[in-house]
Amino acid sequence: MPGRGAAPVRRVRVSSDAMLSAPPFRSESVMANVTFSSPRMARDLTVYAVAGDTQTLLSVAQAHKVPVDFECGNGECGSCVLQITVLSDKTPYGVALTEKEKTVLRYSGKITQAQIEQAETSDIPPPHRLACQFIVRNEDILVTF
Secondary structure: OOOOOOOOOOOOOOOHHHHHHOOOOOOOOOEEEEEEEOOOOOOOEEEEEEOOOOOEHHHHHHHOOOOOOOOOOOOOOOOOEEEEEEOOOOOOOOOOOOHHHHHHHHHOOOOOHHHHHHHHHHOOOOOEEEOOOOEOOOOOEEEEO
16 A cells, blocks of 8 residues: 555556566656747747647647637648647657648648658658647647748
């Protein structure tokens, strides 16, 4: 039984092989800095986003009253296109472009077939994404619109 102030014990049934390779459980969330920059804003705004919580960049922007344009909110129209720059010297995390996002960004001329292939095979992120489809990862980013 944990003592007072100790972290709660997490009990999970796993095979002995999985126990050897599994990372230790951490209850704290990993945060990413998301900096929004636009001539439509009085100044840049940096906010924290919980990495990997499946919240889209559009949801993060709306929660912080950032004036990102959007019409449909589901990847059909392309009105929420943003330029994303990873602010790290590390290799960016792999990106998962949705089929809707590939189609809309290609049609609007914001992404090339070569950039799509680089994203899928070499984990090189394209410069533009749809805010309604982009999931924040554990990396600091600059969002320009």
